[in-house]
Amino acid sequence: MKKIFSNEAFEVMHIRNFRFFMTYRLLMTSATLMQSVVVGWLLYNITKSVLSLGMIGLTEVIPQVSIALFAGHFVDIWDRKRIIFYTTFLMLLSSAILVVYSLPSYDFHKVLGVWPIYVTIFITGLTRGILMPANTALLGQMVPRRLLTGAATWNSTTWQVGAVTGPALGGLVYGFFGVVPALTLVLGLYLACTFLLLFIKSPGKVVIAEGSTEGIFARMKEGIHYVFNNRMLLGAFTLDMFAVLFGGAVAMLPVFASDILKVGPEGLGILRACPAVGAIIMSVVLTFNPPVKNSGPLLLFSIFGFGLTMIVFALSKNFYLSAFVLLLSGVFDDVSVVIRASILQIFTSDEMKGRVAAVNSIFIGSSNELGAFESGVTAKMMGLIPSVIFGGVMTLLVVAFAAIKSPTLRKLNLKI
DSSP states (O other): OHHHIIIIITGGGGOHHHHHHHHHHHHHHHHHHHHHHHHHHHHHHHHOOHHHHHHHHHHHHHHHHHHHHHHHHHHTTSOHHHHHHHHHHHHHHHHHHHHHHTOTTTTHHHHHTTHHHHHHHHHHHHHHHHHHHHHHHHHHHHSOGGGHHHHHHHHHHHHHHHHHHHHHHHHHHHHHHOHHHHHHHHHHHHHHHHHHGGGSOOOOOOOOOTTOOOSHHHHHHHHHHHHHTOHHHHHHHHHHHHHHHHHOOGGGHHHIIIIISOOHHHHHHHHHHHHHHHHHHHHHHHHHSOSOSSHHHHHHHHHHHHHHHHHHHHHOOOHHHHHHHHHHHHHHHHHHHHHHHHHHHHSSOGGGHHHHHHHHIIIIIHHHHHHHHHHHHHHHHHOHHHHHHHHHHHHHHHHHHHHHHOHHHHTOOOOO
């Protein structure tokens, strides 16, 4: 165990830039998901509408998808660390808007309605469309190729720790102290993120290979072709896109917490944190046992398990059972996340990582927000519980289809 601890599992943590970057990722994830919990509860309290929760996803995904390919182009030709810094500062400003909006002495929600909330959600989507390819590309630039699977595992672990901390703090601070302190804490975390980036040394711009196209639209097209001509990348991206699109119930958690489980904002924070707790447990396992053998079958099995947990969650009326199956969903999801991130890093050249990550953000990142919109619409049409069951069943069908139609994915091994 000592040998593994010192020479393999933690070798990537010897890189100073990587340690600072993981700390930044932890604070950024905590702030973003804490804000998501607070905004979701605040919006549902104001509107009492499941469709309004679904609209959060649509409002976020439109700017994210619209800017992603452009962002990927500039990530591949500009200083990636600088892009992340300015984008993080924009998140700081949008968070400040929410704090002002929520001040009780002004009752802005009565005068302005809920559109300021959607404006900040729009800004969040815009920044995510930039940060997702920028973070992925900068990570690949910081770490030697032989350590990329380990880096992807640590990156997933860091994200999941933030995903536990953020929702839990969001629900608890909102429940015990109110919306203004909760959003002020979010603002403080974004400020810390902006400050922390000053300590990360930029690796500089990536050298563009000779013969590479120069025009912005030509380079964007080059990134799209790169993904669609690589069956491994395309298969992994497509599989997860449809699984998350149909299988996620996170957008409806405020309704489950309020109307079915009746646990309030504190319970909502715990429910939001449970998938991340499961993912952290699995991340520890994967740190010492990277999924480099039989990676394809593991990917298919993990997404199938994720779909099953969503069905059980929909049928549960018990808070503890619901929390447990959400924890299991995080266990399955983390395996998928690590394998997909490793595929992207290993099968993509450094000079293409920004554009490929941008395409990935459209496939996968947008599926979370479109999935939220789909959840809101289907919940409105079918009812809450049938809509989540439907999504889980569709996830199982997508995995079955991918297993039959993608022999390359079934045989995938990530060992370099």
